[in-house]
Amino acid sequence: MQSFISPVTKAILVALFIFAILLILYVILWYICRDVDCDHAALKLYWLGLKVLLNQLFCRPFTLPELPRQHGRVAIVTGGSRGIGYETARHLARLGAHIIIAGQNEVEGVSAVKRIHEENREAKVEFEQLDLASLQSVRKFVQSFKRKGLPVHVLVNNAGVMLVPESCTKDGFEHHFGVNYLGHFLLTLLLLDKLKHSGKRGSCSRVVTLSSSAHHAGEIRLGDLQNRHCYSAHAAYCQSKLALLLFSSHLQQRLDRGGFPVSTYAVDPGMVNTSLYRHLTPPARLVQRAVARLLFRRPSQGASTVLYTALSPSLEGDGGGYWSNGHTAMTSPNTHDPQLQLSLWDISSRLVGLQEHHQP
């Protein structure tokens, strides 16, 4: 049968249809966010999530190439007892590395160690207590690790929380800022002498930090890092992920200036089906659960770019970047602002009470 609609009219109708769908989705998001929003942070985060999901629908997940055996090498994975961190630790253990799972929940940590041992009797894996919501706990973890006399070749700053209700860490910092960012800032800098001594030219030790595409919706307000002006858990999460990205990039510049054999990588694991989403508002959680099985990545897929940046010889000496789905990815423009990086670094050092000699 002959069609009466010309190709141009067809294209216009398709474009109008897509526009209408996007408009409807935007209005739904706006409705879901209306009670929790502040400076449209929630709306921006969910809109971003929608774009990432569409991208994941059409883009194949990155397939991890074969990675070298890791015998004699030591890796620390924060929050390695579940989700992306667990899959990262499991894979590293399979490759023969000695793994320290660092987490705040001992029961979960011990169970993760047991599961890895069940799969691989030879695995060298242990759990160590680390609560990133307490600077004292971070310092205690580093002291206890240093007493073991082990080197550290890979540090994976993986642990994180998202959209927890408004609360403070033991040191009085906003929870996302304190756990996701400041805790890892202090941990990395306290371990830096170990990382410097464990790496060598041609085989740098590596710091892999889990950021997120959510950083695109983030803003660093140097005068209000605790988000006290107008609190939104959404804005706080996005800010913490942007701060991690600025930290990772600035740390690489400092290490390069000192000629130290340590490389840093910031990673977006994609949207992965883990317990990270448990604090979403009820309507958003309902939608997330409905689409998660179909569109979200599995934790092992989320861990693949983490493992790639942590271990791939092809990335040797190629630090300082932001990686997603096995490739370098675009960051938000303010990530490259050197003054912002430096100011954030100085403020963070002061907040965690870091001595000069710990800074590269």
Ligand SMILES: NC(=O)c1ccc[n+]([C@@H]2O[C@H](COP(=O)([O-])OP(=O)(O)OC[C@H]3O[C@@H](n4cnc5c(N)ncnc54)[C@H](O)[C@@H]3O)[C@@H](O)[C@H]2O)c1
């Ligand atoms: N899941 C995703 O879609 C996604 C997307 C982008 C970025 N990320 C990032 O990936 C990382 C891992 O997240 P996930 O999806 O596996 O989530 P998850 O909730 O499964 O795991 C988070 C881990 O962090 C640990 N943790 C939380 N608070 C801690 C604290 N105070 N001290 C020590 N450990 C603590 C938890 O115990 C857990 O092991 C996070 O940094 C997250 O922001 C995840």
